[in-house]
Amino acid sequence: MLNLENVNIFYKELQAIWSVSLNVQKGEIVALIGPNGAGKTTLLRVISGLHRCASGKIDFLGRQIEKEAPEKIVEYGLSQVPEGGKIFTGMSVLENLELGAFVKRARKEKNQNLEWVYEIFPRLAERKSQQAGTLSGGERQMLAIGRALMSKPQLLMLDEPSFGLAPILVERMFETIEKINHEGLTIFLVEQNVQSSLELAHRAYLLENGRIVGEGKGKDLLTFESVRSSYLG
């Protein structure tokens, strides 16, 4: 579904990503784990079209997307939940969700999608007319995911969905991600929460200093020596 081939990315003059190749197959949950500053967010930004790669190929559903504008990539069915959610705090919850359905393809099915999102996150239905800025951290993250789901994506990319959440909420967040995946959505997850994401993911890549240094089934990577020593202590 998503295929990256030898992607090199520069951030200002510094090379942030070195010849990264990875793929995500339909129906999978794939995790990209690695320490802070490894280049995980940069990689997601490039896939979404917010930042350009210097070289390499990115293929999504048979289309070359490495030179496409972000709005086209959303239209093709790839949606990203950015780091920290980046919800529109000055707007109501409902307006946030409506904006999620901005692309033409999704606008037609807005009402069905809204029902679907409310089903996944009943809390958002309760708060729909509230200003998004008044939501709690967990609710904001729900809104950010719900907003991305409103575009009815085929592939959902999540950048640190557990960031800043209390442990109980993190657990619930991962359960939700699993549930969304069971409904047929493919998921590419970037996380620092290594234990939970490796338990959740079918496959995972380990990114360090801009390079893929490990790859395997989620549960196998949990026993991977360098992962154990670096992240799980």
Place this chain on the structure above:
Amino acid sequence: MLQSLGQNLVFGLLVGALYGLVALGLSLIFGVTKFLNVAHGELVMFGGYASFYAFSMLGLDPFLSIPLTIIILFVLGAILYRLVFSRTIKLPEESKIKNTLLVAFGLSVIFQNLALRFFTADERGITTSYFSQAFTLGGVRFPLPKVAILVVTVIFLIILQLILKKTYTGKAIRATTQNWEAASLMGIDIHKVYLLSFAMGAALAGVAGTLVAVNYSIQPSMGLGWTMKALIVMVLGGLGNIPGTIIGGLILGLTESTTSFFISSNYREVAGLVLFLLVLIFRPQGLFGSKEA
């Protein structure tokens, strides 16, 4: 005494509405794109000339020609964005403000000279039969052209708010203002949003130009004065705050009129600038701006 104070306050409010309208376009553009378009006053001037020529050559009533003026300035704004301002869009916010300030200053000089060349340096104005009419309320005169300022400003404030709050395009503009990255992840073409906001801001300047031509006079060098007023009002109202901008305009109008009443009309402009400084010192986010916005 009391009556003439009342008269002064009413005039202050009506003129203040015009200040608000001039600043509205500037504020919309700044809020969305972070462009500090100091050539805004020149756009007001072009709007004034558009309605003047529609009146003198086509015989169109200045209020009926407002849609025409809007179209002309909208297209001009779109061209300006495409040719000039879009080149600064990728810069970080601070250098974007500085660069557009310089670029726009250059443009304002070019526009003034073009106007001088094609419209001549003569002062122009529009006068129609009903302009000298006025009604009196509680001893205070309300001249129709000045009342028209308030009516037109309120109409365009409402139109703008409806566009921003109710339409998908308007929501895209607000989303881009709040967070352009998240907006583009929603599938919003932010370059289109920038172009549209700039063109809309220019169109609003055009409407204000019509009101200036009707109430005062227009000439090629008028722009800077209006840009100054708009900047003061924008800071008073809080950067990018739409309703705050109109209220900021009213406050500036009232400050000027009370100053000329109690002190001297020589100090009108000074009062506005003092107000500007006081707000910058004590409430830099503007009277109605929140720190977050």
